[in-house]
Amino acid sequence: MDTLTSAPPAVARLGEALAIDVRNLRRTFGPVVAVDGLDLEVAAGEVVAFLGPNGAGKTSTIDILLGLSHPSSGSVQVFGTTPRQAVANGWVSAVLQTGGLLRDLTVRETVQITASLFPATQPVDVVLRRAGIEDIGSRRVGACSGGQQQRLRFAMALLPDPRLLVLDEPTTGMDVEGRRAFWQAIHADAARGRTVVFATHYLEEADAYADRIVLVAHGRVVADGTPAEIKALTSGRTVRAAWPGVRASDLEAISRVGDVEVTPGRVLVRTDDSDAVARWLLTETPARDVEIAGRGLEDAFLALTGPADPSQDQTENAGGNR
């Protein structure tokens, strides 16, 4: 497997426990292997995106980090202790996609009631301000947009002033403006030194807001690097064409300039010189209906992981939500 990895940046001070230390994590659900030998080290202060297609194992891993579920095998430490203990210590908070809000309460009441559940918290005004919702404190939750509700969940998550904030696909279903405002609030907060780990399907989101992207597929880390390194994996173009009766041997000439895949009646070439490939297909071969497209994340996943195992539904919609 063509795997890109780079060591996490030396953000942690010498002797300071890693924020997250996951070794050889496996999580199975009956016959389904959701997480399959995943290793992950996150230093304190890093902002890390966990990027992967549907069914890659992101939520299963995050649930374990939050102490909501147990590993089938492997070890998981959060700031040098078990996830449950880290959560109990108020070191870890989560912003999840849905649930947990009462529509008839106001934004401020929601945060106040949540604060009353903790022995000590940051002041309500402070978390409302950090989440960028101080101006809608008297609005009913039911009247808030999806983006505002997510910022409310973020404000609630900030109450114990956690060292680690975990967000599982926090912007799914939000419009562009909602996503921008949400990430602006998270980003400003992360700049103060909090460790942030978020799962997403969106390469652009990971690129814009993470220091480091961990690419997961089939329950494993398949690439780990800076956004620039991960984006380089998705550079180049794909050229697709219909070619009735094509055989692998017909493409030998072109395999020098690209990575070729042949399926009955169709060819797909991944290349940095799409013009040359398209010209050759149209002039030298019976190929027709030539399409050129930017190589996206889905292709990067496929290039890194190989074809999915059809017996698992892990990759059924690979990259489909981009």
Ligand SMILES: Nc1ncnc2c1ncn2[C@@H]1O[C@H](COP(=O)(O)OP(=O)(O)OP(=O)(O)O)[C@@H](O)[C@H]1O
């Ligand atoms: N409680 C469960 N019971 C059975 N299978 C499960 C359960 N939870 C997850 N799985 C399976 O484990 C695999 C990984 O799922 P997981 O939700 O961790 O992936 P994901 O990367 O978060 O996907 P998505 O982006 O769609 O949320 C999938 O095949 C999923 O169907």
